[in-house]
Amino acid sequence: MKYDRSKKLFGEDVFEKFKDVKLILLGVGGVGSFALDALYNTGITNITIVDFDTYEESNLNRQMGSQGNIGRVKVEALKEKYPEVTAIHMKITPEWIDEFDFTSFDYILDAIDDVKPKVHLIKKHFTKIISTSGGAKRIDPSKIEYISIWDTYNDPFIKKIRTELKNQGFKKKFKVIFSSELPMCLEKGSFEGVTGSFGLMMASVTIQKLINKFKK
Numbered sequence: 001m002k003y004d005r006s007k008k009l010f011g012e013d014v015f016e017k018f019k020d021v022k023l024i025l026l027g028v029g030g031v032g033s034f035a036l037d038a039l040y041n042t043g044i045t046n047i048t049i050v051d052f053d054t055y056e057e058s059n060l061n062r063q064m065g066s067q068g069n070i071g072r073v074k075v076e077a078l079k080e081k082y083p084e085v086t087a088i089h090m091k092i093t094p095e096w097i098d099e100f101d102f103t104s105f106d107y108i109l110d111a112i113d114d115v116k117p118k119v120h121l122i123k124k125h126f127t128k129i130i131s132t133s134g135g136a137k138r139i140d141p142s143k144i145e146y147i148s149i150w151d152t153y154n155d156p157f158i159k160k161i162r163t164e165l166k167n168q169g170f171k172k173k174f175k176v177i178f179s180s181e182l183p184m185c186l187e188k189g190s191f192e193g194v195t196g197s198f199g200l201m202m203a204s205v206t207i208q209k210l211i212n213k214f215k216k
Helices: 004-010 012-018 032-042 074-081 094-099 115-128 156-167 192-215
Strands: 023-026 047-051 086-089 107-110 129-132 144-148 175-179
Touching (some): 004 012, 023 032, 094 115, 107 115, 107 192, 115 129, 115 156, 144 192
Parallel strands (some): 023 047, 023 107
8 A cells, every 4th residue: 555654653643634734845956856755755845846957868867757867857757657756857056945935844854065055045935945965086885863953064055055155144053964074076976875965864763753743
């Protein structure tokens, strides 16, 4: 039976509430695509996905949906795989973030890999964001953590985000998924065992937050 294992784990009451959850996922690359897969397969299917990119051959080693879809728009290919999602083919910019209405979503899943829009999103919607770093250049998923952004270390991308937030006067409590593992290379090397684990961690944090929200 579809979702039978999810119902056994979470219980019928929680599973029924999953059906009313509305999420938006920004970025469906090596991290975001795995978060999407895990959440959708759990029974949370009302997910809006936003990305501007098309699949390239360099995506094949780590991105869900890339196989057989080189040259296609990512969100359109993923819409075929996950038919209940809403696909938005759009470049995520600070201007788009300002214009888009996020109020109806329970959580905003931030898998953006560009500093400016990521910082802008955090500043504007930090109370409902689940944010992650990228996961490239690493091989050890056991080093992935979900902690205060102000306590992160060994993660150059999150350091850029942290520094820019400080420079713009942002001092709020805010947690992020990051890795304490030192990068192993200078170029954009990647291993699905880690990038995918970032996405699975994002899905797990989302589920835990939702369950806590249901209890209130």
